[in-house]
Amino acid sequence: MLYSKLFPKTIKETPKDASLTSHKLLYRGGFIRESAAGRYYLLPLGIRVHQKIQKIIKEEMDKTGAQEMVTPVLHPKELWKETNRTSSVGFELMSIKDRNEMEFVLGGTAEEMLVDLVRKFKLSYRDLPFNLYQFSTKFRDELRARGGLLRLREFMMKDAYSFDATEGDFKTEYEKMSKTYTEIFNRMGLKTIIVESDNGYIGGEYCHEFVVESEVGESRFLMTEDGSYAAHEDVAKFSLERKNVSEKEKPLEEVEAVRGTTMEDGVKLHNLPLWQQIKDVLFVDEKGRFILSIIRGDYDVNETKLLHLIKSYQLRHATEEEIREKIHSEPGFISPVGIKDIIEKDVELIIVADDSLRTVKNAYGGANKKHRDLLNMNIDRDYKADIEGDIALAREGDLAADGGGKLIAKKGIEVGNIFQLGFHYSSKMKGANYIDKDGKEKPYYMGCYGIGLARTLATVVEVYNDEKGIVWPESVAPYQVHLVGLDLSDKAVLEKAEQVYKILTSHGIEVLFDDRIEPSAGEKFADADLIGIPYRVVISKKTGAEIEVKKRSQKETEFKKLEDLVKSIKE
């Protein structure tokens, strides 16, 4: 490719709307340009990198025996209604109608489509297992697009869907995908951490994110120093510190408590430790049920864990009016003790207690009345929970549940993830069955696996850059060689540069040839550094019979024979 003809050229200025390194460099280098928020043009340089990423993913997926295909972009809305996802999806579904008033959604993920495809065939256990994948543009009407390519409303995703007969077979596939993903990202120069995470609207019982550690990432997770355990903040487990469990239960006592409504106010007034206080947080779920979550005072409620326990998908905090009028309690003085006896008749209240309440005795907290507190509350004796479980938010410094030591909080970019779906879709969608050995119909055991290509591209730039520009790993670079011709007004030099361009190209090496005559050497070098192609080859009056080679990742330049360069690139 001749640089003089490349659309577009680099720019010097940093766009004011770009705050992330990857966004700035990709913009300045001429890889991307924005259309609307979260929707980008991939320009000629950008699409080349994108395609390299795609190729790596395809090669690794094919190796596993997965088969590539493609679904329509418009998904019949009926399918999404079948699994009830029209109401549960976290991203806003984009909808559209055709001339016959048929409703479609613009695909944001394709579980229903694949299940619908597979159920069109009556398959036998002999046909299993299989894994189908595609590259296609996904549409997600994100609440907020962000950070250039880091979070888009429209992006190409590789999504794969596996169909197995048994959980055991599935686990083999899941493990295979996990290894494949690690390899895919490795080939792009990305070190990924496999993080247990929440499945959100996708459904299923467990899943893992592939995260590249980065300050600009949105994924918050906790991991042990030795890496034995890594989990997203939403799901991270830790071992509870036991407090005064051996203390004798004292009689329950109601006292006057003229205080503010914060936890600290309680600590000050009673002069007791924070951990001995009960924290009560009242939520309302999407069905209108009130959820009273209670937890030891020194912990916080993890809403994701809570959602799973109560099998809902949305929570909001109850308002002060609701606390007074529906629950007949008082903000800042809520208590599980006797609360079910005072609530409005038509109110459904579920009490969810965190396991931490079993690690403390004689706790204190509100009495459901303004300026009244209870002392010496004990679970079982004074109050009971409808559900008990882990609803605590893990924090840095907590001890990992696996005994791997203290948890460290980290941030990263989620470039891919793998989900166990189990029967989540195949049981909801009629006819998603295969015929087993015994002649009976059984639902498919499923999994799905996604990688966002543009985000991966941006992540590579976040990791590989310096003050001058991008430093592409060879595997995803738009070109392998950036040929810089200097002194091109000299005919002999120009001819030699063209000769070098031809020879490299004839060896199948991808070359971007800066054939411009006008710009100064400094300008051309600055462009080469910004674009970040791995090998910079200079031809000038100085280079004589040899060529000058510099790796983008290194400072030293060396003179060598063209054949030697070809050899080292081909290796």
Add this chain to the structure above:
RNA sequence: CGGGGUGUAGUUCAUCGGCAGAACGCUUGGUUUGGGACCAUGAUGUAGGAGGUUCAAUUCCUCUCACCCCGACCA
């Protein structure tokens, strides 16, 4: 959706009631040529949009739209 911010030339920004400006980029001509060089030259605007106040609005007010950042979501 809540909070904060920005909209003026292709880009980055000035002007902050009184003729629309600079730098970079672009055109043309020339001098240069190993780290964004220089001289000259020319072109480029519905000041996001609508309404209002005013003798006069890019500037003040109202509304609206777009975009960016933080938060609730995710590849």
